[in-house]
Amino acid sequence: MSGFAEKPEPVQVPGLVHLHTGKVRDLYRNGDGDLVMVASDRISAYDWVLPTEIPDKGRVLTQLSLWWFDQLTDLVPHHVLSTDVPPGAPADWAGRVTVCRSLDMLPVECVARGYLTGSGLVEYRETRTVCGLALPAGLEDGSELPAPIFTPATKAEVGEHDENVSYEEVARRVGAETATQLRQTTLAVYSRAREVALRRGIVLADTKFEFGLPAGETDPESLVLADEVLTPDSSRFWPADVWQPGRAQPSYDKQFVRDWLTGPESGWDRGAGTPPPPLPQKIVEQTREKYVEAYELLTGTPWG
Template sequence: MTPGAPLDLEAWTPVYSGKVRDLYVPAPVAGAVGDAATLADTEHVLVVASDRVSAYDHVLEPGIPGKGALLTQLSLWWFAQLETVPNHLVDPTTASVSLPEQVRDRAMLVKPLDMFPIECVVRGYLVGSGWIEYREHGTVCGVPLPAGLTSGDRLPEPIYTPAFKAQLGDHDENITFERTVELVGAETAEALRDLSLDVFRRASSVAEARGVILADTKFEFGADRSTGEITLGDEVLTSDSSRYWDAEVYASGDRTASFDKQIVRDWLSANWDGTGTPPELPADVVERTAARYRELIERLTAH
């Protein structure tokens, strides 16, 4: 299923719609000479998070009310916690463009980056597809792990398991570190790996101090078009890009209750065979998912 149509925002032109986010560039000024700006030549990009929810490469109906605002709030909070890591945010109070009031609570004003075609995935715990591979081969994305681990175990050290970013509608492809070297060069590949692991460790420490476990996450980086500096972009450490657990619940033995859309995935797995159009989500699944998003925000940002 394809994403819905982007909103009509005054002074902004939509240029891309993903499963959750829509991108806009400033609309051309009346009387100005030249073509409208594109992602290739704009100075500013508006990133608007929708309430859409996706699972298994399908955008589902209905969306999760308030999800876009919650994801944006969490990204902005994490960017602030990681202030020493270069990121793509632009201060709206000093920019030549402003956030449209219509989407102010779920939009970020950012500078465009030359994005690397790599999902920088870091895993701190053995879960999900990693657990499935480990049971069969003793590895996660080809990375050998010690014998005797069980589902949900904390790994001896976080591991970097990059993926090749797929086009909309396709699956991201797990790749080796050597393949990332082929894609972006050795120096950049090493920098992306080291920075991803460093940010993951720092974020894990912040979360643990609040009784929350960061099990895994993915980062996206790009090169600053002016300086070439590797810069953190897209969303960061949100409920959509990360797996979080309640530390107290985890300690009790429950390693399945996460602060994300796992409720949606579980319901869909039990009620859809993967063919045709997915069924609509029941109201209780929508509300329980929204509640998990809200609870994570409260747990992390209340301190």
């Protein structure tokens, strides 16, 4: 069992229809038929949305995504129409809102990996493969792969777990041409972002993207990059100057929270099916610092 430790009530705003409350974002539709995505300060780990929020997290995710969309426009179009806060919305929505094109989203988490860690490492240790792709012997936690790989996953609902699948399974679900385009675009965007991040002293170990097609469109070359992109929630960012294969890496992402939850201090039994405990203030503050530091290092702009 998993899901929300404490599920929030959606904010009601005149002229907006609430569509969905996700792990981090709330989704609305406006009178023009566009989507209004609002990034909260919620944080999730191990398929649970935690009962403690991280101040400014939603703004960091939104502003960093917008920065990345600008870096990638020559590779793939994105879904952002504006960042205007709808009339009548809470003041707290400022900096969190993305007004987006409504797309037919493809049912695939498009994951790119340049380094071995996480669920990829678990699978590699069992079979020496990741999502059916054979890898060389002797790789360790944090090892750089010979070349970036496309390791897709199914998109899960809140409380469910994304599940790694093979490329062949993606082709079965979305068609061979669309699967090919997803793989090519995912790896192209990852490679660009990896170069940008490394110039700023950050290793982009892996990341996940979501893509959609304009309503009624079937041409795979019409892919649109959607949702968030290259944030500490969707990516693993490691400081390049201390990267060292063979151990868990320091990070600028929510791995810090995962480590606390599974450590002795939290007292939480991940396998018991009970919600995680609230985060201590020191963990909240340190997590916020990591998100802000990632933003500042990548964009070269002071936060706030």
